[in-house]
Amino acid sequence: MSTDTYTPVEDTGFGKKAAGPVGWLDDRLGLAGVAKKNLRKVFPEHWSFMLGEIALWSFVVLLLTGVFLTFWFQPSMSEVVYDGSYAPFRGLEMSQAYASTLHISFDIRGGLLMRQIHHWAAALFVGAMLAHMLRIFFTGAYRKPREINWLIGVGLLALGMVEGFAGYSLPDDLLSGTGLRFVDGLIRSIPLVGSYLEFFIFGGEFPGEEIIPRLYMAHILLIPALLLGLIAAHMLLLVYHKHTQWPGAGRTNDNVVGYPMLPVYAAKAGGFFFVVFGFTALMGALVQINPVWAYGPYNPSEVTAGSQPDWYMGFSEGLVRIMPNWESTFLGHTWSWNVFIPGVGGLGLLFTVLALWPFVERWVTGDQREHHLLERPRNAPTRTGLGVAGMTFYGVGWAAGGNDIIATQFHLSINALTHIFRIGIFLFPVIAFIITRRICIGLQRADQNKILHGYETGVIERSPDGSYAERHAPLPVTEQYRLTAHDRLPALEAPAETDENGVALPHGRVAKVRHRVRSFYYKGAIDKPTLAEVEHADEHLAEIEGHPVHLGEDFQGVSETGIPKSH
Amino acid sequence: MSDEIQSHDSSSTPVRTEPVQDPGLQPHQWRPTDVDPAQERRAERQISGMFTVAALLFVLFAVSYFAIDSDQTFLNWSASNFALGATLGGGLLLIGVGIIQWAKKLMGDHEMVEMRHPARSSAEDREAVMADINAGLQESGVGRRPLIRNSLFLSVGALAVPSVVLLRDLGPLPHGQDETVWKKGMRVVNDVSGLPIRPEEIEVGQLINAEPAVFFPAEGEEEAEVHGHELLAAKSKAAIIVVRMRPEDITPSEGRENWGIDGILCYSKICTHVGCPISLWEQQTHHLLCPCHQSTFDLADNGKVIFGPAHRPLPQLPLGVDSEGYIIAMSDFPEIVAPSYPELARDQKRLDGES
Ligand code: HEM
Ligand code: FES
Numbered sequence: 001m002s003t004d005t006y007t008p009v010e011d012t013g014f015g016k017k018a019a020g021p022v023g024w025l026d027d028r029l030g031l032a033g034v035a036k037k038n039l040r041k042v043f044p045e046h047w048s049f050m051l052g053e054i055a056l057w058s059f060v061v062l063l064l065t066g067v068f069l070t071f072w073f074q075p076s077m078s079e080v081v082y083d084g085s086y087a088p089f090r091g092l093e094m095s096q097a098y099a100s101t102l103h104i105s106f107d108i109r110g111g112l113l114m115r116q117i118h119h120w121a122a123a124l125f126v127g128a129m130l131a132h133m134l135r136i137f138f139t140g141a142y143r144k145p146r147e148i149n150w151l152i153g154v155g156l157l158a159l160g161m162v163e164g165f166a167g168y169s170l171p172d173d174l175l176s177g178t179g180l181r182f183v184d185g186l187i188r189s190i191p192l193v194g195s196y197l198e199f200f201i202f203g204g205e206f207p208g209e210e211i212i213p214r215l216y217m218a219h220i221l222l223i224p225a226l227l228l229g230l231i232a233a234h235m236l237l238l239v240y241h242k243h244t245q246w247p248g249a250g251r252t253n254d255n256v257v258g259y260p261m262l263p264v265y266a267a268k269a270g271g272f273f274f275v276v277f278g279f280t281a282l283m284g285a286l287v288q289i290n291p292v293w294a295y296g297p298y299n300p301s302e303v304t305a306g307s308q309p310d311w312y313m314g315f316s317e318g319l320v321r322i323m324p325n326w327e328s329t330f331l332g333h334t335w336s337w338n339v340f341i342p343g344v345g346g347l348g349l350l351f352t353v354l355a356l357w358p359f360v361e362r363w364v365t366g367d368q369r370e371h372h373l374l375e376r377p378r379n380a381p382t383r384t385g386l387g388v389a390g391m392t393f394y395g396v397g398w399a400a401g402g403n404d405i406i407a408t409q410f411h412l413s414i415n416a417l418t419h420i421f422r423i424g425i426f427l428f429p430v431i432a433f434i435i436t437r438r439i440c441i442g443l444q445r446a447d448q449n450k451i452l453h454g455y456e457t458g459v460i461e462r463s464p465d466g467s468y469a470e471r472h473a474p475l476p477v478t479e480q481y482r483l484t485a486h487d488r489l490p491a492l493e494a495p496a497e498t499d500e501n502g503v504a505l506p507h508g509r510v511a512k513v514r515h516r517v518r519s520f521y522y523k524g525a526i527d528k529p530t531l532a533e534v535e536h537a538d539e540h541l542a543e544i545e546g547h548p549v550h551l552g553e554d555f556q557g558v559s560e561t562g563i564p565k566s567h
Numbered sequence: 568m569s570d571e572i573q574s575h576d577s578s579s580t581p582v583r584t585e586p587v588q589d590p591g592l593q594p595h596q597w598r599p600t601d602v603d604p605a606q607e608r609r610a611e612r613q614i615s616g617m618f619t620v621a622a623l624l625f626v627l628f629a630v631s632y633f634a635i636d637s638d639q640t641f642l643n644w645s646a647s648n649f650a651l652g653a654t655l656g657g658g659l660l661l662i663g664v665g666i667i668q669w670a671k672k673l674m675g676d677h678e679m680v681e682m683r684h685p686a687r688s689s690a691e692d693r694e695a696v697m698a699d700i701n702a703g704l705q706e707s708g709v710g711r712r713p714l715i716r717n718s719l720f721l722s723v724g725a726l727a728v729p730s731v732v733l734l735r736d737l738g739p740l741p742h743g744q745d746e747t748v749w750k751k752g753m754r755v756v757n758d759v760s761g762l763p764i765r766p767e768e769i770e771v772g773q774l775i776n777a778e779p780a781v782f783f784p785a786e787g788e789e790e791a792e793v794h795g796h797e798l799l800a801a802k803s804k805a806a807i808i809v810v811r812m813r814p815e816d817i818t819p820s821e822g823r824e825n826w827g828i829d830g831i832l833c834y835s836k837i838c839t840h841v842g843c844p845i846s847l848w849e850q851q852t853h854h855l856l857c858p859c860h861q862s863t864f865d866l867a868d869n870g871k872v873i874f875g876p877a878h879r880p881l882p883q884l885p886l887g888v889d890s891e892g893y894i895i896a897m898s899d900f901p902e903i904v905a906p907s908y909p910e911l912a913r914d915q916k917r918l919d920g921e922s
Pocket of ligand 2: 843857858864875877
């Protein structure tokens with residue numbers, strides 16, 4: 001192994017040459033102090049920890065390809081006559097923004113590729129952020145001390161979606177104009193100030209002449225700068241808190257086990273950047289996305305049927321579609337609930353719930369400890385159920401956003417579909433919650449069985465009296481530990497309503513509500529076995545002597561094909 | 568609160584409470600490449616192979632850049648896009664996979680353990696910081712001089728005034744949301760050809776996308792009266808559809824009996840929901856469906872909403888015929904076109920008063 005032939009870096013030729021400049025830098029920046037702490041920092045490993053990394057790297061891809069696009073893109077709404085190389089449009093009037101997007105696509109070599117990589121990376125960026133957030137949620141990684149990083153994450157997700165929408169609007173093709181028209185309708189629906197906001201944001205009545213230059217500024221300067229700042233804060237907090245890890249042998253709440261930043265983690269993460277970039281580049285090469293020339297320039301009196309926004313806008317779109325057509329007049333004003341509630345309220349509600357959740361859960365559980373071990377989703381059945389309910393809510397909204405496509409694909413009536421979605425948006429999440437919580441509790445029970453009764457080996461034994469039974473064997477101790485390394489359920493005592501003198505306690509009512517919510521939160525969850533139960537089970541498993549075959553140390557059970565598994 | 572779960576130091580608990588005790592970190596497992604020099608050399612060759620192929624792909628990228636014409640196609644699509652993307656993406660993927668393989672197969676893979684520390688700072692640090700803050704507050708006298716302090720708050724708060732006022736010129740104040748370019752006597756023209764339309768040209772069941780004549784150059788003119796950028800703004804309110812139904816199918820509401828010509832009616836094309844142009848016409852039912860969120864309007868029944876999230880009926884444009892026999896508008900829309908806005912109720916009342 002290489003450790004035998006190891007030469008300290010300062011004695012190598014390279015080290016000797018680098019010593020001067022490195023020393024020069026440290027004389028001025030004093031970086032060795034920081035580097036000493038961080039170069040060999042330990043990062044734990046798990047596939048789900050890569051989701052955030054995908055988001056990070058796709059953001060970098062967006063920066064790189066976005067800068068390329070700015071070399072030619074012209075954010076102007078003045079009308080020009082097209083004379084580029086896309087023949088069908090020659091002589092047509094269109095905005096400069098659209099003409100320059102055509103120019104990038106048809107006259108700049110590699111321009112189309114960069115546009116496509118940019119758009120694929122945008123879809124991946126938002127998708128990876130969402131998946132990453134779900135992973136954080138379902139494993140309880142947002143718990144103390146990481147609540148602030150969760151909030152930063154919620155901000156990143158919101159900004160990412162706005163950034164994506166701004167980008168989608170820039171080319172000023174028929175689809176992006178239709179999207180802007182939608183946003184204009186949304187803005188107008190804001191009670192009391194809607195018209196003012198419309199005129200100020202669009203620089204006049206829709207479409208005005210200012211919106212694309214303004215969105216451009218937001219898209220390439222304001223929002224990327226905010227994203228960059230938040231991402232930096234996100235990473236710094238990650239390093240400060242150290243990454244969470246899954247419980248397991250030797251992995252406790254007080255340590256972190258994994259590979260050092262230098263070289264393994266840096267190499268894997270760095271390599272992963274190339275993988276993400278390479279993947280988006282291949283997507284850009286092979287799968288068409290947003291072919292703006294197929295839609296034509298924006299024309300407020302045209303629309304393409306079945307026009308769809310980028311996928312992450314589908315949720316709002318769906319809510320808007322299934323909202324009843326309520327509009328009312330009072331105080332001499334028009335209140336467009338039909339647009340305002342789903343359009344502004346839907347995402348507003350989602351982000352508010354996301355931002356508040358860690359604090360709500362902490363209030364419910366009363367848990368003030370720091371958590372660095374991840375929780376398996378099954379061990380928090382109510383949280384997992386609520387998460388799946390939220391996903392279902394989002395999913396129903398999203399599906400409703402494609403109700404016309406669903407209707408034509410499956411030959412259903414759009415009216416019937418809309419009614420199903422209207423009920424489903426409230427009903428399906430409840431069903432999803434109940435089912436998920438049941439499944440979690442079932443899985444908890446299965447874990448408990450494995451510990452108390454061993455696992456099923458697949459070996460069928462015939463007893464002297466002729467009956468058959470499957471032989472059980474105890475789990476390896478590392479596995480047993482992994483399955484029991486979570487918190488025990490707290491004892492739920494109803495709070496006292498009065499003090500010892502019978503006087504009502506000041507916080508009596510709040511405490512009662514909290515107790516009720518807490519009972520709901522822990523309802524049905526199965527606790528891990530007690531020490532006594534496990535000791536009893538051990539004796540029991542050891543006691544069944546007289547097996548005809550000795551299974552051996554390495555035995556891991558029998559697969560379906562009858563071949564013994566082992567590592 | 569008494570029922571909060573407080574942190575406790577688990578390592579100092581003497582009694583064993585956990586059902587299964589932590590067996591501790593498991594012994595290191597050697598990889599094939601650690602123990603078998605042949606495997607190690609093979610991995611080395613594979614990885615450097617990937618890097619070399621990646622370099623070759625980047626050279627191919629340059630070749631494709633110069634050699635492929637922008638109009639050449641491959642599988643019906645830009646050959647240049649395919650070649651550039653495949654070489655770039657392939658090369659990047661190979662670099663990435665190579666580095667990760669290097670880390671997995673050849674770099675030292677001993678797991679390391681690092682201890683965590685609570686996120687909070689030590690009690691001494693906290694105290695020291697509080698002391699510093701107190702000293703700062705004391706020396707500044709913020710507490711002792713409320714007059715200065717409060718007037719400072721006032722002035723900084725008043726900074727909101729210039730900040731907001733500065734934004735005033737972002738756009739004009741709302742105006743003209745209740746009017747379009749339509750006026751009495753303006754011809755209705757086909758939205759593609761720009762030609763005026765005679766009632767006889769329209770068959771029962773037919774729908775024509777139309778626009779006001781001012782969107783097209785008048786005879787002998789180069790440019791239309793409304794053109795360039797203003798055209799888009801005007802279009803987003805003035806676009807219309809003209810349909811012909813059997814007169815006996817139509818049930819005009821009071822006062823609208825003479826808004827059509829022998830079953831020819833004209834409606835705004837702009838959805839009253841959030842403003843999509845509507846054009847899906849079902850002849851049999853006289854329904855007009857908006858492609859955006861499926862609001863459905865009954866054109867035989869005054870543009871009434873019969874399904875979907877739109878609330879207001881489609882505004883109708885009263886039609887007439889000019890001396891040359893072409894269809895004209897008899898006024899601007901008597902109802903407000905395009906998505907609702909807060910002052911809509913007020914503006915509509917004014918329009919109703921004018922007519
Ligand atoms: C989080 C980050 C970003 C997201 C989600 C995003 C998303 C998008 C999307 C969806 C488009 C439409 C592309 C298309 O035509 O198909 C777009 C266009 C564009 N983006 Fe971005 N972008 C991001 C960052 C950036 C950055 C950092 C820059 C520049 C510094 C940039 C520059 C541009 C330009 C110039 C266009 C218009 C050119 C065109 O459409 O061909 N973007 N962006
Ligand atoms: S814009 Fe027509 S239904 Fe929404």
